[in-house]
Amino acid sequence: MTLLLGDCRDKLNEISDNSADVIYLDPPFYTQKIHALKNRNDSKEYSFNDVWENLDDYLTFIKQVLFQLQRVLKDSGSIFLHCDRYACQSSTHTVR
Secondary structure, three states, X not given: OXXXXXXXXXXXXXXXXXXXXXXXXXXXXXXXXXXXXEOOOOOOEEEEEEOOOOHHHHHHHHHHHHXXXXXXXXXXXXXXXXXXXXXXXXXXXXXX
């Protein structure tokens, strides 16, 4: 098993077509915040920007990532997408 950490848009370029059995994606949730967390001894800080111009930009990002995930997924594979209520409550969109 291989675990890749980083921006999925960059990491997906490193993966061959039709090569993944299982994909778990934990994308930003459209919270419109910058999130930061320090480790226990405050020696490292991890952060990510979850601020978007608008909901359409966020949904375009999710759609583009899902298309790339489909490219790397084996025909017998599964994608698990961690979603949150923020974008769903803000939208009447359907991502197709």
